Amino acid sequence: MLWNTRTYTGWGRVHSATGKVARPERVSSVAHVLENQSAPAIGNCRSYGDACLNDGGAAIDMTRMDRLLSFDAETGVLEVEAGVRLGELTRLFAPKGWLPAVMPGTGFATVGGAIAFDVHGKNHHNAGSFGQHVVSLTLMNRGKTQVIGPNKNATLFKATVGGMGQTGIIVSAKLQLLPCKGDVIMVTERRIDGFEEFLEALDASQSTYTVGWIDATATGDGLGRGILEEAETGYGLVKARKASKSVPFNAPGWALSNPIVKMFNSAYFRRVPDRGRTLVKPIQDFFFPLDRIHDWNKLYGKSGFHQFQCVVPIDQAPALRSMLEKIANAGSASPLAVLKRLGPGRAGMMSFPMDGYTLAVDFPNRGRVAKLIAALEEMTEQAGGRVYLAKDATIAPERLKKMYPELAGFAKAANKADPDKAYETDLIRRLQLRNVT
Template identity: 60%
Template sequence: MLWKTADYAGWGRALRATGEIARPERRRALDDILKDGLAPAVGMRRSYGDAALNDGGRVIDMTRLDRMLAFDPATGVLEVEAGARVGEIAAAFGPKGWLPAVMPGTGLATVGGCIGQDVHGKNHHHAGSFCQHVAGLTLITAEGSVEVTPEGTPGLFRATAGGLGQTGVIAKARLKLLPAKGDVMVVTERRVEDWDEHIARLDASEATYTVGWIDATATGAVLGRGILEEGETGSGLMPKRVRNRRVPIDAPHFALAGPIVRAFNNAYYRRVPASGRTVVRPIGDFFFPLDKIHDWNRLYGKRGFHQFQCVVPLEAAPALRDMLDTIATSGLASPLAVLKRMGQGRAGFLSFPMEGYTLAVDFPNRAEARELIRRLEDRAADAGGRLYFAKDSLAQGTAIRSMYPELPDWQEAVAKADPGTALATDLVRRLNLRSTR
């Protein structure tokens, strides 16, 4: 297997790296690569910042190791290679009455990446995080291959779940799928007039899947307005298919100017009738709406974009409202802004979720937006919240340590699994995560 030097980036395109990349197609090729020593494993690089970057070093691209190996219909346990994509699993097993228990906002995320970030989805308030539904995994460490399970090796499992790939290379995993009524989604959409109503509707929702789109340009009395979507799986219905589109070029810098974003958000808000509506959608259109627009990150131009995503405790909802007010009055937000209610579920020492509310907003990569995000990060820390490693590209390590109190436990496990720090990535170095100082 040859190493090839390439330039690559995270999905936000604001942070980039140059280094050697290997793409094994079979487990034997992966083992041969690792004879020369460990290297960070990456997937589709859908993390927005530098979680999957290793500038000046090597990475192993796992996307060709994507086979679905075995399925037990009696238990719903699916064994897959780490490069398998969540959306492909949903497409293959949805018609059979099974779905991945937790799915992030893109179906292009690999299973290995979902484990490394312990991702959450639109059902976190019910189902918890991704790794709470991982029955076990095969991990290649500095000492060789080891089977990791929540019961048999709890410390190593908690260090691997949400552990940013620092305990070893995940070769394959066993996922506990959830029963589904069918391969379509029945979705109820409602307009939400302001922040207080948005929070109240999220709190009251009993739907299996719930998510709120927020108009991050709305201010004053309509601050926090948006659309609440509640979804359930269904069958026997024929949803309207939406044709996939592609962004062929990098958009000019004025494409996301304030007046344009405000006009788009206003139209998007009013696409749902005042009385609400119920629609039927393909599973992918509900869970992975942006996947229908190939290369949508090019809408932010050559300079790329950053995302601010935090979660704060339930009692800190007023602080999150103040953050949204700062965002809305800045004139810097894009149309992509999401608000969700989260439950308590988390599987790892560095897993992002906590019971509370999470807000995610994209910003074009501009100096004033970077400064705004840094201020928002400080306010999230003051509110007792934390930042999401899958989206972060600007934070500093001092704040992160207070957000993740189990960091020392993770550091101890990682030091045993990778004593030579061969698996460190740009994000790990930027945040100084592996240092005990």
């Protein structure tokens, strides 16, 4: 197995790492690598901060491990290698009447990454998190494999799902897919004029998939305005997806200046008629809307960007309103801001979701953004919420520890599986996640 020196970043491009990277194609190759040098696994590096980075150390790129191993067309149980992309599973199985049970906002996320962060999607309020649909997974540690699941070595399973790769290398998994009607989706869009109305609409939604776009620049009576999307799968003919486009260079700083973002958000809000509308789309256009623009992270310029994502309990919704006020007054938000209703579902000790509301906002990495995000993190902590580690690059260890009550149990399980801490990444070291007792 060849090791190549490589410099790579998370999707936010604020932090980078340089180190040796191996790209195995077979399970036997992974075992050979781990016999000689343990190292954390990485996928397509779609986590935003430093979770996928191991600066100065080695990493194992699992993206060539992308085979489909078996599929039961009657039960919908699919076994795949960890490097398979969720968008590819959607493309292959939606026409057959099956979908990955949970999908994040990008189809470039790998199955291994989805397990490692126990990702959530637009249906978390009724389907829970990704890890809740993992029947079993094959974990490799020091060249040896073991199959674990919710009822087989359950403690290790709960430390692995949402555990950011700290218990070993996920080489494959059996997933329970969910039935769907076909590979198109019917999306109903309607304007929501303010924050409280938005929460009421999210709570009242009976749709399988629900998500809200928020105008994070709006103030006053318009604070929290946005567009609610509710969707159900269907079947029929729709136009094929347009060819993907790429952002060829880093955008200049003025491209996402506050006046331009305000103008864009205002136009985007009004693109939906007052009466609302229903559209029929290819299924991937709804689940992965930005995937058609390759390297869209370059729109934030060479300095990169941060995404802040938090969840707060239902009774702490006023804290989210205060966050939106602070964000709008700071004038730093981008057009990308999302509000969703989460249910209680979570599969791992370090899983992000809780029964509440989640807000995600992108900020270009400039000016006083770090100070703004620190204030939002403090507000999240005070509200009894938590930040999403797949997006984080800034939170302090002391604050993080108060947000994840099962952290000590996770650290114990991870240290037992990896006593030499060979699987630690920059995020794990920054937050001292395995030093908790």
